Amino acid sequence: xxxxxxxxxxxxxxxxxxxxxxxxxxxxxxxxxxxxxxxxxxxxxxxxxxxxxxxxxxxxxxxxxxxxxxxxxxxxxxxxxxxxxxxxxxxxxxxxxxxxxxxxxxxxxxxxxxxxxxxxxxxxxxxxxxxxxxxxxxxxxxxxxxxxxxxxxxxxxxxxxxxxxxxxxxxxxxxxxxxxxxxxxxxxxxxxxxxxxxxxxxxxxxxxxxxxxxxxxxxxxxxxxxxxxxxxxxxxxxxxxxxxxxxxxxxxxxxxxxxxxxxxxxxxxxxxxxxxxxxxxxxxxxxxxxxxxxxxxxxxxxxxxxxxxxxxxxxxxxxxxxxxx
Numbered sequence: 001x002x003x004x005x006x007x008x009x010x011x012x013x014x015x016x017x018x019x020x021x022x023x024x025x026x027x028x029x030x031x032x033x034x035x036x037x038x039x040x041x042x043x044x045x046x047x048x049x050x051x052x053x054x055x056x057x058x059x060x061x062x063x064x065x066x067x068x069x070x071x072x073x074x075x076x077x078x079x080x081x082x083x084x085x086x087x088x089x090x091x092x093x094x095x096x097x098x099x100x101x102x103x104x105x106x107x108x109x110x111x112x113x114x115x116x117x118x119x120x121x122x123x124x125x126x127x128x129x130x131x132x133x134x135x136x137x138x139x140x141x142x143x144x145x146x147x148x149x150x151x152x153x154x155x156x157x158x159x160x161x162x163x164x165x166x167x168x169x170x171x172x173x174x175x176x177x178x179x180x181x182x183x184x185x186x187x188x189x190x191x192x193x194x195x196x197x198x199x200x201x202x203x204x205x206x207x208x209x210x211x212x213x214x215x216x217x218x219x220x221x222x223x224x225x226x227x228x229x230x231x232x233x234x235x236x237x238x239x240x241x242x243x244x245x246x247x248x249x250x251x252x253x254x255x256x257x258x259x260x261x262x263x264x265x266x267x268x269x270x271x272x273x274x275x276x277x278x279x280x281x282x283x284x285x286x287x288x289x290x291x292x293x294x295x296x297x298x299x300x301x302x303x304x305x306x307x308x309x310x311x312x313x314x315x316x317x318x319x320x321x322x323x324x325x
Contacts, residue, residue, distance in 0.1 A: 014048065017055050020066035025058065028071055028115055035109060041202040043178065053102035057082050071110055076120040079103055083126065093127045100126030135266035136276040137259075142171060144262045146212065152258075153219065161224030162238060162246070163254045165216040169195075170255065170270050172213035174277035174295050176200075177248045177270035184235040185221070190214060199296035207294055278306045 018026060029051060036047045060082045062068040082103070083096055091099070104121035111119035137145065146168060153164035170180060179197045187196040194208045221237075230243030238246035252269040259265050259272070266272065274295070281291050292303040 014052050014055060017059065017066055018051075021055070021058070021069050022067060025069050025071060028110070029054065031113070032106065032109055043200065045178075050102050050105065053099050054106045056099075057103055057106075060085060071115045074107060074110070074116060074120065075118075076123050079107075079120055079124045083124075097126045097128060100124055135268055135272055136279045137265060137268075137272070139280060141262060141265050142276055142280070145259050145265065146171065148261045149258050150216075153216070156223060158224035158227045159241060161216075161220045162228075163258065165213075165220035165224075166238060166246075166251055166254050167258050167273070168213040168216040169209060170251075170273040171277055172209035173197075173207045174274045174281075175207060176274065176296075177251050179296075180270070181238060181246045181248050181251055183237040185237050186235060188217065188237065190218070197296065200298070203296065203298075205293065205296050275306070278303070282306055 018029060021029070032054070033047060033051060036042045036050055037044075042050070057074070057079070058069040058071070059066050061073045061078045062070070079100075083100060086096055086099060104124060107116060107119050107121035110116040111121075149164040149167045152160040166180065169175070170177070173195060175195075175197055176199070179199055182198060183195060189195070192208075193210070193214055194206050197205050197207055199205060217237075225237075225239060228239045228241065228243050232242075232244045233239055234245075236245035238251075240246050240250055248270075255269045255273060256267065259268055268276075278291055278295055281294070282288070288300060288303050288307070291306065292300050295303065297303045
């Protein structure tokens with residue numbers, strides 16, 4: 001059995017590969033896709049990633065020939081061989097851990113539905129991903145970034161007004177970029193200064209924001225959005241230049257550009273602002289449970305990563321300022 005290079009299988013057309021699979025495998029993948037989307041309520045992006053991993057695994061086990069793929073061929077040796085091929089092609093520890101989790105999710109489902117007589121997933125070991133400390137802005141840098149966005153909005157250009165509102169709301173709430181782009185006009189309550197967010201697993205939560213974000217969003221809605229709105233806009237809060245709902249890729253570019261305009265800041269996108277918001281909340285005295293609720297983390301362990309960020313920052317300040325550091 002010759003290993004299928006994962007770098008190639010991750011980049012090929014998923015639709016084309018699925019068409020080359022046998023009919024029974026295609027049906028199984030269709031059922032699994034419905035399970036991920038409807039029963040587990042995963043995002044379209046996550047569903048595509050899970051399916052790509054399963055297709056990569058099946059094609060690997062079929063010696064690179066999609067037409068020979070079978071679900072029944074999945075066993076522990078095959079799973080290990082697939083991960084070994086991924087590692088040989090240069091996949092990171094984080095990628096290997098995620099793909100192993102994806103494979104275990106599929107074998108568990110296949111076992112429950114009778115496609116596999118035995119589930120080899122629980123016996124599959126994978127390297128633990130490295131938990132690197134995220135880059136965050138210092139409070140004075142965050143203030144400079146917000147000021148840079150406001151300078152652009154002073155020209156009253158609709159896109160600049162939108163960009164300021166995007167940056168302010170991301171930093172004020174710490175929401176994910178997909179959550180921000182999914183907001184509708186009715187999801188924002190100005191009187192309470194909160195937004196209703198639909199997060200991962202379609203879990204709904206309410207997140208507060210401050211006066212600067214409220215002011216920026218109001219200016220965008222009242223003076224910017226009306227000039228971009230089209231029949232495609234529907235109730236979307238944030239719009240693209242052509243009137244459709246703002247795309248997450250555009251929102252990432254906006255954040256990169258605004259943050260990059262401030263000297264000596266780390267290169268970051270919306271996720272960096274999310275990290276920054278969480279870190280500043282903890283440094284300001286918020287407890288972990290509160291930050292977990294605001295960020296929409298399913299477990300407290302994810303939120304605890306930010307405590308390491310704040311400890312590292314305290315140590316750096318101590319090293320710079322204490323005479324006996």
